[in-house]
Amino acid sequence: MQGVEAFLESKSIRVTAMRILICNFLSDKHEAVALSDIEHAFDKADRTTLYRTIKTFEEKEIVHQIDDGTGVTKYALCEPNCHCDLDTDLHLHFHCTQCGSTICLTDHKIPKIKVPKGFIAEHVNLVVKGICDKCSIN
Amino acid sequence: MQGVEAFLESKSIRVTAMRILICNFLSDKHEAVALSDIEHAFDKADRTTLYRTIKTFEEKEIVHQIDDGTGVTKYALCEPNCHCDLDTDLHLHFHCTQCGSTICLTDHKIPKIKVPKGFIAEHVNLVVKGICDKCSIN
DNA sequence: TAATTCATGCAATGGAAGTGCATTAATTGA
DNA sequence: TCAATTAATGCACTTCCATTGCATGAATTA
Numbered sequence: 001m002q003g004v005e006a007f008l009e010s011k012s013i014r015v016t017a018m019r020i021l022i023c024n025f026l027s028d029k030h031e032a033v034a035l036s037d038i039e040h041a042f043d044k045a046d047r048t049t050l051y052r053t054i055k056t057f058e059e060k061e062i063v064h065q066i067d068d069g070t071g072v073t074k075y076a077l078c079e080p081n082c083h084c085d086l087d088t089d090l091h092l093h094f095h096c097t098q099c100g101s102t103i104c105l106t107d108h109k110i111p112k113i114k115v116p117k118g119f120i121a122e123h124v125n126l127v128v129k130g131i132c133d134k135c136s137i138n
Numbered sequence: 139m140q141g142v143e144a145f146l147e148s149k150s151i152r153v154t155a156m157r158i159l160i161c162n163f164l165s166d167k168h169e170a171v172a173l174s175d176i177e178h179a180f181d182k183a184d185r186t187t188l189y190r191t192i193k194t195f196e197e198k199e200i201v202h203q204i205d206d207g208t209g210v211t212k213y214a215l216c217e218p219n220c221h222c223d224l225d226t227d228l229h230l231h232f233h234c235t236q237c238g239s240t241i242c243l244t245d246h247k248i249p250k251i252k253v254p255k256g257f258i259a260e261h262v263n264l265v266v267k268g269i270c271d272k273c274s275i276n
Numbered sequence: 277t278a279a280t281t282c283a284t285g286c287a288a289t290g291g292a293a294g295t296g297c298a299t300t301a302a303t304t305g306a
Numbered sequence: 307t308c309a310a311t312t313a314a315t316g317c318a319c320t321t322c323c324a325t326t327g328c329a330t331g332a333a334t335t336a
Contacts, residue, residue, distance in 0.1 A: 016332085048326090049284050071293080113230065115243065119266075119270055122235070124264070125267070133254065133257055136258055157314090186315075209324085280336090281335090283332070284330080285328105286327105286329085287329105288327085291322105293322085296318090297319105300313105301315085302312085304312090305309095306307105306309085
């Protein structure tokens with residue numbers, strides 16, 4: 001059994017051809033992808049299947065959702081040290097307004113945010129927009 | 139001439155009945171509203187008009203857009219001290235997962251965010267999710 | 277192997293954002 | 307004040323994304 005398959009099984013995700021493909025696709029990409037990106041890459045497969053596969057990955061916590069403010073939900077594989085379910089370990093995301101790519105800045109933790117009295121903070125979403133390292137060269 | 143009308147004029151926004159109504163509606167609400175909320179409040183008016191009114195308000199910088207991660211764009215009147223066009227003065231937003239309301243925490247500035255070498259930060263969006271002061275009482 | 281559970285594919289829906297065009301209202305200036 | 311112009315409103319569409327119901331096919335388990 002290959003690495004990906006073992007990985008999926010370890011997360012109690014039923015192994016199918018489609019899921020292996022999508023999981024590999026996500027790990028090859030080093031940025032967050034939209035559902036439409038996946039559809040484009042697998043144009044033979046049905047949109048619904050891709051959609052539900054991602055949803056399954058999300059539930060099983062091998063993928064996390066990113067709202068980068070473009071209006072389109074993006075998804076990315078959780079890093080080994082990504083505890084996206086925990087509030088204490090939240091990294092930020094960077095959205096490049098030039099090339100449109102969204103990247104997880106896993107090493108950059110979100111500073112502690114103070115909220116007014118009576119408010120209970122449970123989750124923090126932080127997106128920085130600007131020019132990414134590749135685009136800033138030109 | 140009333141306060142709202144003078145206010146609109148001072149921002150070189152043409153004064154119409156509709157715009158006065160919407161501006162008042164926004165200032166009465168002390169939370170960010172979705173376009174659908176406005177539609178609901180003014181069901182006699184056309185969706186497009188409401189949409190374009192908000193867009194005009196945005197352009198003239200009396201309203202700022204909030205992406206609270208619900209997938210629906212919210213809008214709120216800028217406070218007198220709200221410089222939503224400047225990157226240096228960005229407040230954060232709080233989204234209550236219980237009552238669904240989104241509130242500007244105008245006093246709470248976003249801490250300086252460090253980005254990796256080569257990245258240029260131009261904008262920051264920070265949304266804290268949790269339970270708001272009203273809901274946390276119960 | 278039969279029964280069951282789950283994945284996939286197709287079709288359809290609903291919500292939100294946005295655009296083109298005709299009409300109406302407001303403003304300008306003669 | 308009236309005509310000309312400019313901008314706001316309303317209607318009809320369109321597009322895009324997210325989501326669901328149902329039928330079928332594959333995989334797992336008893």
